[in-house]
Amino acid sequence: MAVDAGFLNLELLALSPPGWGGVLLQGFAASLQIAVGGFSLGLLIGIAGAFGKLYGGPILRDLLEIYTTIIRAVPELVLILLLYYAGSDAVNAVLGLAGLPRVDISGLAAGIFVIGVVQGAYQTEVLRGAIKAIPPGQIEAARAYGMSPFKTLRRITLPAMLPYAIPGLSNLWLIATKDTALLAVVGFSELTLVTRQAAGSTKAYMLFFCAAGVLYLTLTLVSNRIISIIERRARRGIAGPV
Amino acid sequence: MSETKVTMPAYVPPPPRRLLEPHRIFLIAVFGVIVGCAIYFLRWDWLPKYQSKLIYGIGETLFLLFSTAAAGFLLALPLGLVQVTGPWPLAAIARGFCTLIRGTPLLLQLWLLYYGLGSVFAQYPEIRQSMFWPYLRQAWPYGFTALMLSFAAYEGEVMRGAFAGVPRGELEAARAFGMSRFTMFRRIWLPRAIYRALPTLSGETVLQLKATPLVATITVVDAYAIISRVRQDTYLTYEPLLLLALIYMCLTGILVLLFRLLENRIPSRGT
Numbered sequence: 401m402a403v404d405a406g407f408l409n410l411e412l413l414a415l416s417p418p419g420w421g422g423v424l425l426q427g428f429a430a431s432l433q434i435a436v437g438g439f440s441l442g443l444l445i446g447i448a449g450a451f452g453k454l455y456g457g458p459i460l461r462d463l464l465e466i467y468t469t470i471i472r473a474v475p476e477l478v479l480i481l482l483l484y485y486a487g488s489d490a491v492n493a494v495l496g497l498a499g500l501p502r503v504d505i506s507g508l509a510a511g512i513f514v515i516g517v518v519q520g521a522y523q524t525e526v527l528r529g530a531i532k533a534i535p536p537g538q539i540e541a542a543r544a545y546g547m548s549p550f551k552t553l554r555r556i557t558l559p560a561m562l563p564y565a566i567p568g569l570s571n572l573w574l575i576a577t578k579d580t581a582l583l584a585v586v587g588f589s590e591l592t593l594v595t596r597q598a599a600g601s602t603k604a605y606m607l608f609f610c611a612a613g614v615l616y617l618t619l620t621l622v623s624n625r626i627i628s629i630i631e632r633r634a635r636r637g638i639a640g641p642v
Numbered sequence: 643m644s645e646t647k648v649t650m651p652a653y654v655p656p657p658p659r660r661l662l663e664p665h666r667i668f669l670i671a672v673f674g675v676i677v678g679c680a681i682y683f684l685r686w687d688w689l690p691k692y693q694s695k696l697i698y699g700i701g702e703t704l705f706l707l708f709s710t711a712a713a714g715f716l717l718a719l720p721l722g723l724v725q726v727t728g729p730w731p732l733a734a735i736a737r738g739f740c741t742l743i744r745g746t747p748l749l750l751q752l753w754l755l756y757y758g759l760g761s762v763f764a765q766y767p768e769i770r771q772s773m774f775w776p777y778l779r780q781a782w783p784y785g786f787t788a789l790m791l792s793f794a795a796y797e798g799e800v801m802r803g804a805f806a807g808v809p810r811g812e813l814e815a816a817r818a819f820g821m822s823r824f825t826m827f828r829r830i831w832l833p834r835a836i837y838r839a840l841p842t843l844s845g846e847t848v849l850q851l852k853a854t855p856l857v858a859t860i861t862v863v864d865a866y867a868i869i870s871r872v873r874q875d876t877y878l879t880y881e882p883l884l885l886l887a888l889i890y891m892c893l894t895g896i897l898v899l900l901f902r903l904l905e906n907r908i909p910s911r912g913t
Contacts, residue, residue, distance in 0.1 A: 459668075473894040474891060475854075581750055582856075592753070596753060606759070613746045
């Protein structure tokens, strides 16, 4: 039986240069950076968007509605291509107006921007639902204590919405980690693209794709464990499942 | 003691928002101007040349969507059922499958199947000479399999919840009527579970539509692949992508509308 020469050749995964393990781990680190950055940017957009949708004027509300609807209706792959080119063109246009030379946008920044804009639309919806789920008495109480709106936000609204938001946010975090794989299509060397290059040059396709799968799966399982700890902590003092 | 009566103001529901409020007319006008500028200033002269190909690509995308969703749904039923009632080895396998697929990116699964499995198949002369080889040489069986498995895993989780959520009393009533296990499953358990899963099914189908362009990376020709070719041929960056985004938005809108019609046909009292 003709066994694939490189199929179970684990030496290919060695960390030092003849093996590709180190390259794979670097790609994994790049994926993680983008996922964390994109998710955080999305969180900022999401908080602002949720407050805009709940308390903003009619025009702001409609604009945010358009933003979330478009982002959620168009495939991530298409959005990534569009935002990738539009983002770097926009930066260069602004630089051009200021009379500065063009710059090449680093793949990392572009990736974080793209994932962040996509995540922002989904997180807006999750956070809006979570803020609406806060018992209104808690916010009224904060106002009665004379807290300023910002202090109410920081001390009451954000912590109180956390238990309602965590299930949705944890799903979005897992989506963010997997969406980073799409950046392989625009040529950013994250885990999936690096894996494909390693597989292509050694012909050990199965080995490398399985190894990358194990890395992604580990990330998911570890994330799940951490999320359940955070959730238990955010939910302390709340009776029963929400 | 003062006798001021504290009364709560009655709850007045906010007036229903009409579609055409003044600010919306303004916004529509602004968007009209933007769309007009896009049509006037951007280049669309390539459109007639690629029109027929594009329609073919959209057809392929829709075919891929519905075939994988249907096959994936059929696979999701046993995946969900086994996790609720099955013997533990089967339940563990089903849970492991769902975790595995949901924990890794679809793009990676797709490339694993196409490049990985494809290259392994090519090494065995037994497979190369079998009647399946003409199919296994092409890309679409791998794309179909990856999309189907992904839909099955996500929908399997939904069906698990749906099967578990059917009220016990209804199943006990069916048993008290003397239904056999299979009749009970066919008449009570399955329909009730599908009703419960229907709202999430529409969301999952939209997600599946948004996953289909990935198959273009393994040379399956769908709407996205056609647009990529237009971009390579014409060196245009934005116009084809904008058109593609518009196409997907229309498809999503139609899908959501269809599912809403389907949901309205199903009596929802008491669910």
